[in-house]
Amino acid sequence: MRAEKIPVTVISGFLGAGKTTLVNHLLGQNEAFRIGVVVNEFGEVGIDGQLIVSEQEALIEINNGCVCCTVRADLVASVKEMLDLAGHRLDRLVVETSGLADPAPVLQTFLADPDLRSQVDLESVITVIDALHLQQQLSDEIVREQIAFADTLIVNKIDLVSEEVLRAIQNEVRMVNRTATVVRSVNSEAPIDALLGTKRFSLPNLLMIEPDILEEEDHDHEHDTSISSCSVVTSGALDADRFHRWVNQLVNDQGQRLMRMKGLLNFASEARRFHFHSVHMLLEAMPGPRWEADEPRDNRFVFIGRDLDREQLRQGFLDCLHAA
Numbered sequence: 001m002r003a004e005k006i007p008v009t010v011i012s013g014f015l016g017a018g019k020t021t022l023v024n025h026l027l028g029q030n031e032a033f034r035i036g037v038v039v040n041e042f043g044e045v046g047i048d049g050q051l052i053v054s055e056q057e058a059l060i061e062i063n064n065g066c067v068c069c070t071v072r073a074d075l076v077a078s079v080k081e082m083l084d085l086a087g088h089r090l091d092r093l094v095v096e097t098s099g100l101a102d103p104a105p106v107l108q109t110f111l112a113d114p115d116l117r118s119q120v121d122l123e124s125v126i127t128v129i130d131a132l133h134l135q136q137q138l139s140d141e142i143v144r145e146q147i148a149f150a151d152t153l154i155v156n157k158i159d160l161v162s163e164e165v166l167r168a169i170q171n172e173v174r175m176v177n178r179t180a181t182v183v184r185s186v187n188s189e190a191p192i193d194a195l196l197g198t199k200r201f202s203l204p205n206l207l208m209i210e211p212d213i214l215e216e217e218d219h220d221h222e223h224d225t226s227i228s229s230c231s232v233v234t235s236g237a238l239d240a241d242r243f244h245r246w247v248n249q250l251v252n253d254q255g256q257r258l259m260r261m262k263g264l265l266n267f268a269s270e271a272r273r274f275h276f277h278s279v280h281m282l283l284e285a286m287p288g289p290r291w292e293a294d295e296p297r298d299n300r301f302v303f304i305g306r307d308l309d310r311e312q313l314r315q316g317f318l319d320c321l322h323a324a
Protein backbone atom coordinates (compact mmCIF):
# COMPACT_ATOMS: atom_id res chain seq x y z
CA MET A 1 0.00 0.00 0.00
CA ARG A 2 1.28 3.49 -0.79
CA ALA A 3 2.28 5.78 2.03
CA GLU A 4 0.25 8.84 1.06
CA LYS A 5 -3.47 8.84 0.58
CA ILE A 6 -4.75 9.53 -2.92
CA PRO A 7 -6.87 12.67 -3.19
CA VAL A 8 -10.35 12.02 -4.59
CA THR A 9 -12.58 14.53 -6.33
CA VAL A 10 -16.25 13.60 -6.58
CA ILE A 11 -18.08 15.21 -9.49
CA SER A 12 -21.81 15.56 -9.08
CA GLY A 13 -24.53 17.36 -11.03
CA PHE A 14 -27.83 16.56 -12.70
CA LEU A 15 -28.31 14.83 -16.07
CA GLY A 16 -26.51 16.65 -18.86
CA ALA A 17 -25.09 19.45 -16.69
CA GLY A 18 -21.56 19.04 -18.06
CA LYS A 19 -19.85 16.50 -15.77
CA THR A 20 -18.16 14.48 -18.52
CA THR A 21 -17.17 17.76 -20.20
CA LEU A 22 -15.57 18.73 -16.88
CA VAL A 23 -13.69 15.43 -16.60
CA ASN A 24 -12.26 15.98 -20.08
CA HIS A 25 -11.34 19.54 -19.15
CA LEU A 26 -9.50 18.27 -16.06
CA LEU A 27 -7.70 15.58 -18.03
CA GLY A 28 -6.83 17.94 -20.88
CA GLN A 29 -5.64 20.92 -18.85
CA ASN A 30 -3.85 19.21 -16.07
CA GLU A 31 -0.24 18.24 -16.56
CA ALA A 32 0.79 18.01 -12.94
CA PHE A 33 -1.18 14.92 -11.97
CA ARG A 34 -1.83 11.45 -13.30
CA ILE A 35 -5.59 11.07 -12.91
CA GLY A 36 -7.62 7.87 -12.65
CA VAL A 37 -11.29 8.20 -13.56
CA VAL A 38 -14.27 6.19 -12.33
CA VAL A 39 -17.42 7.12 -14.24
CA ASN A 40 -20.93 6.01 -13.35
CA GLU A 41 -23.85 6.20 -15.75
CA PHE A 42 -27.50 5.58 -15.07
CA GLY A 43 -28.12 4.03 -18.50
CA GLU A 44 -27.49 0.33 -19.02
CA VAL A 45 -25.22 1.02 -22.00
CA GLY A 46 -22.00 2.91 -21.33
CA ILE A 47 -21.39 5.99 -23.47
CA ASP A 48 -19.30 8.28 -21.26
CA GLY A 49 -16.34 5.91 -21.18
CA GLN A 50 -15.86 6.50 -24.90
CA LEU A 51 -16.31 10.25 -24.56
CA ILE A 52 -13.65 10.60 -21.89
CA VAL A 53 -10.24 11.16 -23.36
CA SER A 54 -8.02 9.24 -20.97
CA GLU A 55 -5.55 6.40 -20.93
CA GLN A 56 -7.65 3.28 -21.11
CA GLU A 57 -6.16 1.61 -18.06
CA ALA A 58 -6.91 4.64 -15.91
CA LEU A 59 -10.65 4.60 -16.62
CA ILE A 60 -13.33 2.38 -15.13
CA GLU A 61 -16.99 2.58 -16.12
CA ILE A 62 -19.91 1.57 -13.91
CA ASN A 63 -23.15 1.36 -15.86
CA ASN A 64 -26.76 0.49 -15.32
CA GLY A 65 -27.55 2.07 -12.01
CA CYS A 66 -26.49 4.74 -9.57
CA VAL A 67 -23.37 4.52 -7.41
CA CYS A 68 -25.45 5.98 -4.62
CA CYS A 69 -27.63 2.87 -4.43
CA THR A 70 -27.91 -0.07 -6.83
CA VAL A 71 -24.27 -0.24 -7.86
CA ARG A 72 -22.71 1.13 -4.68
CA ALA A 73 -20.68 -2.03 -4.13
CA ASP A 74 -19.30 -1.59 -7.65
CA LEU A 75 -18.03 1.84 -6.65
CA VAL A 76 -15.99 0.40 -3.81
CA ALA A 77 -14.70 -2.41 -6.04
CA SER A 78 -13.83 -0.01 -8.87
CA VAL A 79 -11.96 2.41 -6.65
CA LYS A 80 -10.02 -0.46 -5.10
CA GLU A 81 -9.26 -1.86 -8.53
CA MET A 82 -8.02 1.54 -9.63
CA LEU A 83 -5.82 1.84 -6.55
CA ASP A 84 -4.41 -1.65 -7.05
CA LEU A 85 -3.49 -1.22 -10.70
CA ALA A 86 -0.10 -2.84 -10.82
CA GLY A 87 2.67 -0.44 -11.70
CA HIS A 88 0.21 2.29 -12.54
CA ARG A 89 0.98 5.18 -10.29
CA LEU A 90 -1.93 7.51 -10.03
CA ASP A 91 -1.70 10.85 -8.31
CA ARG A 92 -5.39 11.35 -7.88
CA LEU A 93 -8.81 9.97 -8.59
CA VAL A 94 -11.87 11.60 -10.10
CA VAL A 95 -15.26 9.95 -9.60
CA GLU A 96 -18.03 11.14 -11.92
CA THR A 97 -21.34 10.12 -10.42
CA SER A 98 -24.47 9.60 -12.49
CA GLY A 99 -26.75 12.58 -13.02
CA LEU A 100 -29.35 11.02 -10.75
CA ALA A 101 -27.00 10.18 -7.89
CA ASP A 102 -27.45 11.55 -4.40
CA PRO A 103 -23.92 12.53 -3.31
CA ALA A 104 -24.47 11.69 0.38
CA PRO A 105 -24.23 7.88 0.11
CA VAL A 106 -21.27 8.26 -2.24
CA LEU A 107 -19.45 10.38 0.33
CA GLN A 108 -20.48 7.99 3.06
CA THR A 109 -18.87 5.16 1.08
CA PHE A 110 -15.54 6.99 0.99
CA LEU A 111 -15.73 7.92 4.66
CA ALA A 112 -17.02 4.64 6.06
CA ASP A 113 -15.31 1.86 4.11
CA PRO A 114 -12.19 1.07 6.17
CA ASP A 115 -10.08 0.09 3.13
CA LEU A 116 -10.98 3.17 1.17
CA ARG A 117 -10.60 5.43 4.17
CA SER A 118 -7.06 4.25 4.68
CA GLN A 119 -6.10 4.79 1.03
CA VAL A 120 -7.97 7.83 -0.21
CA ASP A 121 -8.63 11.33 1.01
CA LEU A 122 -11.77 13.12 -0.10
CA GLU A 123 -10.41 16.39 -1.46
CA SER A 124 -13.56 18.02 -2.76
CA VAL A 125 -17.03 17.59 -4.13
CA ILE A 126 -17.66 19.58 -7.29
CA THR A 127 -21.22 19.97 -8.49
CA VAL A 128 -21.88 21.10 -12.04
CA ILE A 129 -25.05 23.11 -12.56
CA ASP A 130 -26.84 23.47 -15.90
CA ALA A 131 -27.65 27.18 -15.91
CA LEU A 132 -30.24 26.75 -18.66
CA HIS A 133 -32.27 24.11 -16.85
CA LEU A 134 -31.56 24.71 -13.15
CA GLN A 135 -34.68 26.66 -12.42
CA GLN A 136 -36.95 23.87 -13.63
CA GLN A 137 -34.77 21.26 -11.86
CA LEU A 138 -34.59 22.91 -8.43
CA SER A 139 -37.82 21.33 -7.21
CA ASP A 140 -36.10 17.94 -7.53
CA GLU A 141 -34.75 16.80 -4.16
CA ILE A 142 -31.73 15.15 -5.78
CA VAL A 143 -30.71 18.40 -7.48
CA ARG A 144 -30.90 20.24 -4.16
CA GLU A 145 -28.82 17.54 -2.46
CA GLN A 146 -26.23 17.74 -5.24
CA ILE A 147 -25.95 21.48 -4.62
CA ALA A 148 -26.02 21.18 -0.83
CA PHE A 149 -23.10 18.74 -0.64
CA ALA A 150 -20.80 20.68 -2.98
CA ASP A 151 -17.57 22.32 -1.92
CA THR A 152 -17.33 23.93 -5.36
CA LEU A 153 -20.30 24.77 -7.57
CA ILE A 154 -19.71 25.27 -11.26
CA VAL A 155 -22.54 27.22 -12.83
CA ASN A 156 -22.05 25.89 -16.35
CA LYS A 157 -23.62 26.73 -19.75
CA ILE A 158 -23.58 30.45 -19.00
CA ASP A 159 -23.49 30.99 -22.77
CA LEU A 160 -27.17 29.99 -22.86
CA VAL A 161 -28.62 32.39 -20.28
CA SER A 162 -28.71 36.10 -19.45
CA GLU A 163 -26.89 37.87 -16.64
CA GLU A 164 -30.26 38.31 -14.94
CA VAL A 165 -30.86 34.55 -14.90
CA LEU A 166 -27.34 34.01 -13.58
CA ARG A 167 -27.97 36.39 -10.70
CA ALA A 168 -31.21 34.55 -9.89
CA ILE A 169 -29.33 31.23 -9.97
CA GLN A 170 -26.65 32.61 -7.69
CA ASN A 171 -29.33 33.58 -5.14
CA GLU A 172 -31.15 30.27 -5.37
CA VAL A 173 -27.96 28.29 -5.06
CA ARG A 174 -26.89 30.31 -2.01
CA MET A 175 -30.16 29.44 -0.27
CA VAL A 176 -29.21 25.77 -0.54
CA ASN A 177 -25.46 26.06 0.04
CA ARG A 178 -23.96 29.07 1.80
CA THR A 179 -20.33 28.05 1.85
CA ALA A 180 -19.33 26.53 -1.50
CA THR A 181 -17.07 28.41 -3.87
CA VAL A 182 -19.13 29.35 -6.93
CA VAL A 183 -17.53 29.68 -10.36
CA ARG A 184 -19.15 30.24 -13.73
CA SER A 185 -18.16 28.42 -16.88
CA VAL A 186 -18.77 27.58 -20.51
CA ASN A 187 -18.04 23.95 -21.34
CA SER A 188 -17.08 23.38 -17.70
CA GLU A 189 -13.84 25.29 -18.30
CA ALA A 190 -13.33 26.50 -14.76
CA PRO A 191 -9.78 27.39 -13.69
CA ILE A 192 -7.89 24.23 -12.69
CA ASP A 193 -6.76 25.82 -9.42
CA ALA A 194 -10.39 26.14 -8.42
CA LEU A 195 -10.90 22.43 -9.07
CA LEU A 196 -7.89 20.37 -8.07
CA GLY A 197 -5.12 20.49 -5.52
CA THR A 198 -6.87 22.20 -2.60
CA LYS A 199 -8.56 20.33 0.20
CA ARG A 200 -12.06 21.81 0.32
CA PHE A 201 -14.04 18.91 1.68
CA SER A 202 -14.68 19.29 5.40
CA LEU A 203 -16.18 16.53 7.51
CA PRO A 204 -17.46 18.99 10.17
CA ASN A 205 -19.33 20.88 7.42
CA LEU A 206 -20.75 17.64 6.07
CA LEU A 207 -21.88 16.60 9.54
CA MET A 208 -23.74 19.89 9.89
CA ILE A 209 -25.78 19.04 6.80
CA GLU A 210 -26.08 15.29 7.48
CA PRO A 211 -25.35 14.62 11.18
CA ASP A 212 -25.77 10.84 10.96
CA ILE A 213 -23.93 10.26 7.69
CA LEU A 214 -21.24 8.14 9.34
CA GLU A 215 -23.68 6.02 11.30
CA GLU A 216 -26.30 5.07 8.79
CA GLU A 217 -26.04 1.64 7.27
CA ASP A 218 -27.92 2.72 4.22
CA HIS A 219 -28.35 6.39 3.62
CA ASP A 220 -32.02 7.14 3.48
CA HIS A 221 -32.89 8.39 0.03
CA GLU A 222 -35.06 7.49 -2.86
CA HIS A 223 -34.74 7.92 -6.53
CA ASP A 224 -37.58 9.30 -8.52
CA THR A 225 -38.79 5.95 -9.78
CA SER A 226 -40.64 7.54 -12.68
CA ILE A 227 -37.22 8.26 -14.24
CA SER A 228 -35.86 5.32 -16.17
CA SER A 229 -33.63 4.57 -19.11
CA CYS A 230 -33.64 2.38 -22.16
CA SER A 231 -31.12 1.84 -24.89
CA VAL A 232 -30.39 0.46 -28.33
CA VAL A 233 -27.18 -1.17 -29.50
CA THR A 234 -27.23 -2.08 -33.15
CA SER A 235 -24.96 -2.46 -36.13
CA GLY A 236 -25.87 -0.80 -39.41
CA ALA A 237 -25.49 2.70 -40.82
CA LEU A 238 -27.86 5.52 -39.94
CA ASP A 239 -29.44 7.73 -42.54
CA ALA A 240 -28.39 11.20 -41.30
CA ASP A 241 -31.45 13.04 -42.66
CA ARG A 242 -33.87 10.50 -41.27
CA PHE A 243 -32.13 10.52 -37.88
CA HIS A 244 -32.14 14.31 -37.62
CA ARG A 245 -35.81 14.54 -38.62
CA TRP A 246 -36.76 11.86 -36.11
CA VAL A 247 -34.74 13.24 -33.20
CA ASN A 248 -35.92 16.82 -33.75
CA GLN A 249 -39.53 15.69 -33.84
CA LEU A 250 -38.93 13.58 -30.74
CA VAL A 251 -37.60 16.43 -28.59
CA ASN A 252 -40.33 18.67 -29.95
CA ASP A 253 -43.00 16.20 -28.82
CA GLN A 254 -41.38 14.76 -25.68
CA GLY A 255 -38.54 17.14 -24.72
CA GLN A 256 -39.99 17.76 -21.27
CA ARG A 257 -40.13 14.18 -20.14
CA LEU A 258 -37.30 12.92 -22.33
CA MET A 259 -34.59 14.51 -20.20
CA ARG A 260 -31.45 13.10 -21.78
CA MET A 261 -30.32 11.17 -24.84
CA LYS A 262 -26.78 10.28 -25.72
CA GLY A 263 -25.26 8.17 -28.38
CA LEU A 264 -22.28 7.00 -30.35
CA LEU A 265 -23.45 6.87 -33.92
CA ASN A 266 -22.45 5.34 -37.22
CA PHE A 267 -23.77 7.57 -40.01
CA ALA A 268 -23.68 6.24 -43.56
CA SER A 269 -20.66 7.45 -45.57
CA GLU A 270 -18.94 8.92 -42.50
CA ALA A 271 -15.43 7.78 -41.67
CA ARG A 272 -15.80 9.14 -38.13
CA ARG A 273 -18.20 8.15 -35.39
CA PHE A 274 -20.51 10.87 -34.11
CA HIS A 275 -21.16 11.80 -30.50
CA PHE A 276 -24.75 12.78 -29.98
CA HIS A 277 -26.30 14.55 -26.97
CA SER A 278 -29.65 15.95 -26.05
CA VAL A 279 -30.60 17.66 -22.81
CA HIS A 280 -34.34 18.28 -23.00
CA MET A 281 -34.78 20.31 -26.23
CA LEU A 282 -31.09 21.05 -26.77
CA LEU A 283 -29.36 18.84 -29.34
CA GLU A 284 -25.73 18.40 -30.27
CA ALA A 285 -23.96 16.06 -32.70
CA MET A 286 -20.21 16.25 -33.05
CA PRO A 287 -17.74 14.15 -35.02
CA GLY A 288 -15.47 11.98 -32.88
CA PRO A 289 -12.49 9.78 -33.77
CA ARG A 290 -12.38 7.77 -37.01
CA TRP A 291 -13.59 4.20 -36.90
CA GLU A 292 -10.69 1.77 -36.88
CA ALA A 293 -10.60 -0.63 -39.85
CA ASP A 294 -11.33 -3.69 -37.69
CA GLU A 295 -13.74 -2.00 -35.30
CA PRO A 296 -17.44 -2.97 -35.34
CA ARG A 297 -19.38 0.15 -36.30
CA ASP A 298 -22.06 -0.27 -33.67
CA ASN A 299 -24.53 2.45 -32.77
CA ARG A 300 -25.11 2.88 -29.04
CA PHE A 301 -27.98 5.08 -27.96
CA VAL A 302 -29.44 5.78 -24.52
CA PHE A 303 -32.71 7.50 -23.55
CA ILE A 304 -33.33 8.77 -20.00
CA GLY A 305 -36.57 10.33 -18.87
CA ARG A 306 -39.95 9.99 -17.26
CA ASP A 307 -42.56 7.46 -18.32
CA LEU A 308 -40.69 6.39 -21.41
CA ASP A 309 -42.39 4.36 -24.11
CA ARG A 310 -39.37 2.11 -24.58
CA GLU A 311 -40.59 0.20 -27.60
CA GLN A 312 -41.60 3.32 -29.47
CA LEU A 313 -38.26 4.98 -28.75
CA ARG A 314 -36.21 1.95 -29.76
CA GLN A 315 -38.25 1.44 -32.92
CA GLY A 316 -37.95 5.13 -33.81
CA PHE A 317 -34.17 4.82 -33.66
CA LEU A 318 -34.09 1.57 -35.65
CA ASP A 319 -36.27 3.15 -38.35
CA CYS A 320 -33.44 5.63 -39.00
CA LEU A 321 -31.13 2.85 -40.18
CA HIS A 322 -30.46 2.49 -43.89
CA ALA A 323 -32.35 -0.44 -45.34
CA ALA A 324 -29.88 -3.30 -45.86
Ligand SMILES: Nc1nc2c(ncn2[C@@H]2O[C@H](COP(=O)(O)OP(=O)(O)OP(=O)(O)O)[C@@H](O)[C@H]2O)c(=O)[nH]1
Pocket residue numbers: 013014015016017018019020021022048098099156157158159160185186187188260262277278279284
Ligand atom coordinates in the same frame (compact mmCIF):
# COMPACT_ATOMS: atom_id res chain seq x y z
N1 LIG B 1 -24.05 25.31 -24.79
C1 LIG B 1 -23.33 24.62 -23.90
N2 LIG B 1 -23.34 23.27 -23.94
C2 LIG B 1 -22.59 22.61 -23.03
C3 LIG B 1 -21.80 23.26 -22.06
N3 LIG B 1 -21.17 22.34 -21.31
C4 LIG B 1 -21.56 21.14 -21.78
N4 LIG B 1 -22.42 21.29 -22.82
C5 LIG B 1 -23.10 20.24 -23.59
O1 LIG B 1 -24.05 19.61 -22.74
C6 LIG B 1 -24.21 18.24 -23.11
C7 LIG B 1 -24.04 17.34 -21.91
O2 LIG B 1 -22.70 17.43 -21.45
P1 LIG B 1 -22.03 16.26 -20.60
O3 LIG B 1 -20.69 16.74 -20.16
O4 LIG B 1 -22.11 14.98 -21.32
O5 LIG B 1 -23.02 16.23 -19.37
P2 LIG B 1 -23.05 15.18 -18.17
O6 LIG B 1 -23.36 15.95 -16.95
O7 LIG B 1 -21.80 14.37 -18.15
O8 LIG B 1 -24.27 14.27 -18.61
P3 LIG B 1 -24.77 12.88 -17.90
O9 LIG B 1 -23.54 12.14 -17.45
O10 LIG B 1 -25.52 12.19 -18.95
O11 LIG B 1 -25.62 13.28 -16.76
C8 LIG B 1 -23.19 18.00 -24.23
O12 LIG B 1 -23.86 18.18 -25.46
C9 LIG B 1 -22.17 19.11 -24.01
O13 LIG B 1 -21.46 19.46 -25.18
C10 LIG B 1 -21.80 24.71 -22.06
O14 LIG B 1 -21.17 25.38 -21.23
N5 LIG B 1 -22.59 25.32 -23.00
